Amino acid sequence: MWSEMIYPEAPYDVERLFGRVSMDPLQYIEFENRLLKVPLVLNQGEAVVSVQSQGTKERPAFEVRGEEISTKDEVISRIRAMYDFDMKPRDILGTLDSTTIGELVEQYAGMPIICEPSTYCTLLKNIVHQQLNMKFAYTLTYRFVTRYGREKDGVWFYPDAEVVSNLTVEELRELQFSNRKAEYVIGVARRMVNGELNMDELTELSNEDAYKKLLPIRGVGPWTVECVLLFGLGRKDILPAGDVGIQNAIKKWFNLTSKPTKEELYAYHEKWSPYSSYVSMYLWESLSE
DNA sequence: GGCCAGGTGATGG
DNA sequence: CCATCACATGGC
Numbered sequence: 616m617w618s619e620m621i622y623p624e625a626p627y628d629v630e631r632l633f634g635r636v637s638m639d640p641l642q643y644i645e646f647e648n649r650l651l652k653v654p655l656v657l658n659q660g661e662a663v664v665s666v667q668s669q670g671t672k673e674r675p676a677f678e679v680r681g682e683e684i685s686t687k688d689e690v691i692s693r694i695r696a697m698y699d700f701d702m703k704p705r706d707i708l709g710t711l712d713s714t715t716i717g718e719l720v721e722q723y724a725g726m727p728i729i730c731e732p733s734t735y736c737t738l739l740k741n742i743v744h745q746q747l748n749m750k751f752a753y754t755l756t757y758r759f760v761t762r763y764g765r766e767k768d769g770v771w772f773y774p775d776a777e778v779v780s781n782l783t784v785e786e787l788r789e790l791q792f793s794n795r796k797a798e799y800v801i802g803v804a805r806r807m808v809n810g811e812l813n814m815d816e817l818t819e820l821s822n823e824d825a826y827k828k829l830l831p832i833r834g835v836g837p838w839t840v841e842c843v844l845l846f847g848l849g850r851k852d853i854l855p856a857g858d859v860g861i862q863n864a865i866k867k868w869f870n871l872t873s874k875p876t877k878e879e880l881y882a883y884h885e886k887w888s889p890y891s892s893y894v895s896m897y898l899w900e901s902l903s904e
Numbered sequence: 905g906g907c908c909a910g911g912t913g914a915t916g917g
Numbered sequence: 918c919c920a921t922c923a924c925a926t927g928g929c
Binding site: 746747748750751754755791792793794795796 | 924925926927928929
């Protein structure tokens with residue numbers, strides 16, 4: 616057993632981190648111990664890692680614990696990326712608070728970008744979540760993961776691509792996937808298994824090149840790519856223009872009479888660059904309050 | 905009961 | 918290139 620402390624720059628909003636993680640019924644979370652357990656698929660093997668908050672928003676501190684000392688460096692860097700422990704909140708606030716949405720930015724300052732354990736998992740999860748209300752979307756993911764994934768130390772690993780690639784549409788229909796959604800999910804897994812799609816390569820690509828790589832895949836549209844960039848790769852300058860939640864939040868925040876147009880969304884994105892992902896997080900967060 | 909949900913692909917101009 | 922529509926199903 617090894618352990619290492621991480622001290623992110625303040626403010627880091629631990630409460631919002633826990634709040635957001637707990638939206639997902641598959642996440643392992645102990646509120647009373649301020650503890651998360653994370654399933655990580657590593658270069659070699661896999662690990663269940665504990666992340667425990669021991670600080671506050673103004674003095675953030677996290678202890679990361681794992682079993683295999685040999686994988687420690689990789690685990691730490693993955694965890695830092697997943698929970699945005701290298702976030703630069705003062706820089707973000709300084710860049711954004713003079714923009715059109717200063718009030719929102721001040722209210723949610725310190726909210727990190729929270730990623731999933733792998734870009735593969737983010738891709739599949741977002742296909743499953745397309746066009747569904749959050750509650751039902753999580754229900755579908757829950758059924759999918761608990762039926763075809765693996766449980767280890769009380770934590771669920773997302774179903775392996777090999778397993779998913781061998782599923783039939785009918786099997787996913789039983790979980791109440793739509794026909795097309797089932798085809799999309801199985802299709803993506805098959806592309807990964809046959810080597811046509813390598814999610815690891817995305818790390819090296821610019822946002823634009825990632826679009827070019829992912830968009831041709833059946834079932835993957837702009838919204839899904841943007842979610843992969845934001846929640847899979849942790850890119851900081853993503854404003855998912857096609858997202859109905861973002862649209863509604865902007866409408867509400869700016870007192871618009873209808874949802875913003877593509878052009879308006881593009882203009883906002885420019886204005887909030889290079890940190891529009893944070894505004895996206897704040898906007899989503901503001902919807903659930 | 906009707907509209908909506910953290911969309912996408914197919915079709916037709 | 919843009920507008921519209923079918924898809925599916927639960928939530929409210």
